[in-house]
Amino acid sequence: MEIANLPISASQRSKLLSAGYATLSSLSSLSPSHLARDLNIELQEALEILKVVSDAADRSKSTDGHHQALKGVQTAWDMLSEEQMQQHITTGCEDLDHILRGGIHCGEVTEVGGVPGIGKTQLGIQLAVNVQIPVEYGGHGGQAVYIDTEGSFMVERAHQIAEGCINGILDNFTDHDRKILACQEWMQPNSFLSNIFYFRICSYTEQIAVTNYLEKFLKEHKDVKIVVIDSVTFHFRQDFDDLACRTRILSGMSLKLMKLAKTNNLAVVLLNQVTTKYTEGSFHLTLALGDSWSHSCTNRIILYWNANERYAYIDKSPSLPSASAPYSVTSKGIRNSTSHCKRVRMM
């Protein structure tokens, strides 16, 4: 295997190549201090490079002679039973949950997009609250990570939604036994707020940094069940000169998010904005960031207006059929829409 195929940074690779090290075997019996002197880098860096090299060499050597099963491989039959046990996070609106077959899927990346004012941030906050419903009441009892790029997260609104959610649950469960009512002490809006980890992002480099940091963060906080990014497009739409660079950064970010969703079995919800597109002689609205971004998510939900009612439409999903459902935004959060309901003012 060549040096070029190793996962090291470009500057380290160019230093190695200019010093004459082109193959793995040339680095195999080299001491770190010798390498550091040759390449004019720190000893720590040389140690890291040699570790990557020895890992790669181990992998190619250990497969000689004896059979090694591929790691991480599962048969479709095993995955079938796993898929049926997959967890969902309820959105608060029964119609929406119905078309999603239970709610937002854990282990997948869902993109939600819509025109301004349709309720994307409201849906994000609602999901961050709903994931904390205790297990005894049919929820997950997990924590949430909310990454805010636009500054549209309002703590008072989150408090209101948490209150609405708790009251709704207690109303449904008033005639249950004492064991369940025992956890009523920590069913307070403040404790719900304390389980939401909030990151405020002010530039696209910070967004990339947070995505990289999330892996470590999630290892320390194993209870996190949902990551909401609101919105993923904001810093990439203005002032980005190099569109090819933008595509590269976005596709790299989406791969990392998919890996996080799969390995930690949590739901990742990305909120997106809309833009106009000119095709076949007419303008119509599509989600921002272009065609290449549309491949980066597993599920896609589009929110739109239809005669004074808010609707959600499933645009892309590996296992759900296309459908749409109405919902409404009330003072308690996202709920089922009542048919005569007009555009509701919040607060």
Added chain:
Amino acid sequence: MLTRFRVEGEGERSSMAENDDLGIERTASIQNPTKPSSSIGARVRATHDDDEDEVRVSLRPVLPHSSSDLIHQEAARALSVMDSFHQPWLTGVELLDDANRNKHVLPTGLEGIDVLLGGGLREGQLIEIAGPSSSGKTQPLQMQVCLHSASCIADKGSVMFLDTCNSFSPNRIACMVNQFSGPLFKEAKERRLERIMSSILCQPIYDIFELLDTLHQLESTLKHTVKTGGYKICLLIIDSISSLIAPILGGKSPQGRLLMVSAGIVLKKLAHEFNLAVLVTNHMVGGEGGIIKPALGESWKNIPHVRLVVSRDQQSNVFTATVLKHTMRASGRTAKFVIHN
């Protein structure tokens, strides 16, 4: 290309030269050991035009009084061991024989595509399917084609699915498998489903380096199973390779293109050596004049053997496939096919 082999041992020298039908001259010389109890440690050196391979071969001990026949026998044995390290050229007849015997055609189950491809996916080839993503439909079309092929081919051998976008849906495969089965009792259906689903293996991959690692591991696993006669993989699907390559392609360094081409080389080598068909999916990007074209650029165009573009007709279940490139058939032909829900 002239290849010379030289076998050296200890003791007295005796040499043998041979010219086989390919005109390759091989010489083997074994020296007799001075001590009767030691075995001949022969050092074999093979020199080609480009590089040298040196291998240690140990032979039976040859006593100083042994006849030259025994020495020649041992030399012949050394030469046969050397043959296994040296890969001879294949003649056209041998290639045709290999193609007829080992490289079968795997039908995808979608009639239009099978007609375009001349029967289906051919083992030993790298086939690319490009298509636009969600344009008013729920499932990406390329993924549907992949799942369809997987469920059809899983009957004949194992299918390995490398999934980069979490789009592998066991439920959907189960639906497709149940569509093909004729009238069977419930238990028989269940058993058939289990048998087919157990021969589809899925692994999530999120990194180009992970992909290269997995392919190298797969290569050594397959080499091992060829000897032991274990299960046979006949189809390898990567959905989608463009999402792995897009983050590294472009920019000032050619590293991304290098990794893309290396991945292509490893895939084609796997396909040819182990007789499997490799199916990769790609997405579309906007080109000049608003016409969409497959992603990954000009360098990728030469890598797959067969390239197809699929698209959907106006919100219906009917899809169109166009051949962009094929090694054995004319390009530009189209066909329609239907995927049922």
